Amino acid sequence: MYDYNSQPLYVGKAKNLKNRLSSYFRKTGLTPKTEALVKRISSIQVTLTQTETEALILEQNLIKSQRPPYNILLRDDKSYPYIFLSSNDDFPRISLHRGAKKKKGRYFGPFPNVSSVKDSLNLLQKTFRVRQCEDSVFKNRSRPCLQYQINRCTAPCVGFINNESYGEDVKFTEMFLDGNNQELMNTLAARMESASENLEFEQAAVFRDQIASLRKIQADRVVESEQGDMDVFGISQARGGFCIHVLFVRNGRVLGSKSYFPKEKLDQQKSEVLAAFLPQFYIANTHREIPAEVLLPHPVEDADIVADALAQLRSAKVIMKHNVRGQRLKWLQLANQSAEQNLISRVNNREKVQQKYEALQDALQLPELPARMECFDISHSSGEKTVASCVVFDEGGANPSDYRRFNINDITAGDDYAAMRQALERRYKRLCEGEGKMPDILLVDGGKGQFNVAKDVLSELSVNNVELVGIAKGTTRKAGFETLIVDGGNSEITLDSTSSALHLLQEIRDEAHRFAITGHRQRRDKARKTSSLESVPGVGAKRRKELLKHFGGLQGVKAASIEDLAKVQGISRNLAEEIYQTLRMS
Structure with a gap:
């Protein structure tokens, strides 16, 4: 069903097309929402399929591609995480996996979220000590890492355990993930008794601890256990x-x-x-x-x-x-x-949000109840890797799918005003071009300076239908004493610390602050973990390893001359010049 602009309204399948369509166009008995749909219908297109199964699949493909407003839409396109156990390594690795299953090994799951996978991996690491490190780390270790020191790995990277013993740990891990807990505990109990009889008391204690962990899991598990997926x-x-x-x-x-x-x-x-x-x-x-x-x-x-x-x-x-x-x-x-x-819980939360929005409407004397609000904040460490955040709240509260981050570049380090201007310009230029929804309220975390920057940006872009509000910390800089800057910067409001409107603004402000800090830390940590050699064209992992090995570290590479660089295996004269120039500029 299409509207007058040829946009899809609704997709449906029917074994009897005449009866199905007649149900929409009868004179009485239609629900208000169905009546609203029918009033918008301009044309109906029909596709015939050979079987009902084909019709079902076609219907879902059309709903997914065209997103008609009167169909139920499931906004859940992310793949579910799995636990992956490799099979082509001498010492198999266990890890979290999401995406296409192209690697050789076994996949256990799916799990509903990443946190449940991490909980399981943490438990397995403490119980069976199968390695979880990346292959690049595993292959380049010369001594055991911290995981070995805290008894969460058996250090196969440096040969502290043989293949046979490690294989047993992998087997126990598979049995646990397959749900064969009772069989696993019986096996471990038999190994513990055998080790005790052979006077191998340390090994018997390891089996004892593993059994204790499994018993605790079974005691904590509420629903257990019938076979089947x-x-x-x-x-x-x-x-x-x-x-x-x-x-x-x-x-x-x-x-x-x-x-x-x-x-x-x-x-x-x-x-x-x-x-x-x-x-x-x-x-x-x-x-x-x-x-x-x-x-x-x-x-x-x-x-x-x-x-x-x-x-x-x-x-x-x-x-x-x-x-x-x-x-x-x-x-x-x-x-x-x-x-x-x-x-x-969701309905109650929506009612509480509604009450806060009504309180905000009264506090700001708005003609209508706000339906959408955005808040911006800036985060950096002494000007390093500045990130701006934009969080969105609508009728249901926080709407993380509409959050945005902006990596701020080409400004004076530590200039929060310039960072705010750049973020707002990038955001509202896109909104003016139709990319996303324009908010009813723009909340800026900061004083008169940040407020005036936002005011100038909205004026330059001719955005006139957004209420601009600044939230500045009071003289004590404590929560509950904030000052609101409104009316184009001509008025200030101080709400009571118990005000629902103030609590809503604090919640939005704090969420913007959290989102900005998280983005800044990720950007900063990524930069610090990245070697400047990685930015040199033509220098891959193997050549980086040769350079670092030859000069004893990055500082040695930076101090080397072009002639010295060209002496390294695999480094030509031209590439040595490229490395030399790039490291001097970084």
């Missing part, structure tokens, strides 16, 4: 909003979960929302791992068609169930309870 869906509806909660179960263990909050488009029921969500979740996201089972809280329309489509993508059968019992029923109940609780 499955995704378990729960759904809740309240006040026109929805929450869909997904439990990721692999090898009978819950690896984690994630909540989604699809926006209601056409006054749909829970079954309709879930039916629209499932294809978006699996088919539209090519990075998604499809499990053997999908557990649903209730029947959904076209479940068999979705299962067939998933089976084609997975190249194996996929079962979709809703009538289950035992442990599967407990998982379904857990998913539904989580969806309900998370939706209640």
Whole structure:
């Protein structure tokens, strides 16, 4: 369905096209949102497919590519993280992996987020001590690193453990990640007894500690353990909003979960929302791992068609169930309870945000309730690697997907005014060109100086519909005593320390400060970790290694003459001149 500007409004599939379209154009019984959709329809285009499965896949491809406003849109295009165990190394490495699975080895997951992967890696590092260092570090060690000193690695890099013993640690790691905890503990118990009988008490103590760690894991685990890989869906509806909660179960263990909050488009029921969500979740996201089972809280329309489509993508059968019992029923109940609780928390949070926005409207005497606010802040270390942040708050609070950072260059070191000007000019030139939404309020962290810079930039770009507010620290520079600069800089307001409006502005200001500091630290640390040799064209890792080895370090390379550089293996005269000139300019 297209509007009068030939922009897509809605994409849908139908086994009986006449009946489906008639339901939109009947005289009575339409919901207000459906009526709004119908009023905007200018034309309808039809594509025929051979099978219902093809229609489902085409529908999801069109929704993903065209983003029609009346379809449920799943904004979750990131791939999920895995734990990767290499197989082509003498001493395999375990690490976090995200993206295409091109490396040789085993992938365990998916996990719902990076933090859950890091928790698992931290546990494995303490229990089985399989290396997690990069191959470049591993191959160039001459002595054990700190991980060996704190008993989190067996130092295979310097030969402190042989392949056979290390292979056992890798085997135990695989058993744990496969969910064979009981078998693993039995194996470790047998090894502990054998070591004790052979009077190898230190080795027996290692096995004892590993068993103790595994027992603690089992005691802490709430849901355990039925075999199978499955995704378990729960759904809740309240006040026109929805929450869909997904439990990721692999090898009978819950690896984690994630909540989604699809926006209601056409006054749909829970079954309709879930039916629209499932294809978006699996088919539209090519990075998604499809499990053997999908557990649903209730029947959904076209479940068999979705299962067939998933089976084609997975190249194996996929079962979709809703009538289950035992442990599967407990998982379904857990998913539904989580969806309900998370939706209640989200609704309550939105109500609190709404109250703060209303208080801000009263405090600033605005004619309308602000729907979108931006705040800028600057961070640097004595002028080094200056970064400006822009954070965005809307009706739901912080909107991290719209945050932006600006690397500030070509200014006098430490000039915050110039940095603020550059960031604002770059941001609002793009907004004036239609890239993003213009805010109702622009909040600037700083005093009259920063406020006037922002005022000049908005004036130069002819931005007249944005309320400019400065938030300056009071004389005591303590939270709760801030001064607000308003009315073009002609007035100042001091709000009560208990004011909800002030708390909202403080929250935005602090978030901008946090985001700026994080960006600055990342930029600064990257620069400090980067060798100036890396900026020389034609000097790769091998030549850098030869240069550093020949001269004993970077300072020696910088002090060397062109003739000395040309004596290094693999360095020609022309390349030596290039290195010499580049290092003199850096």
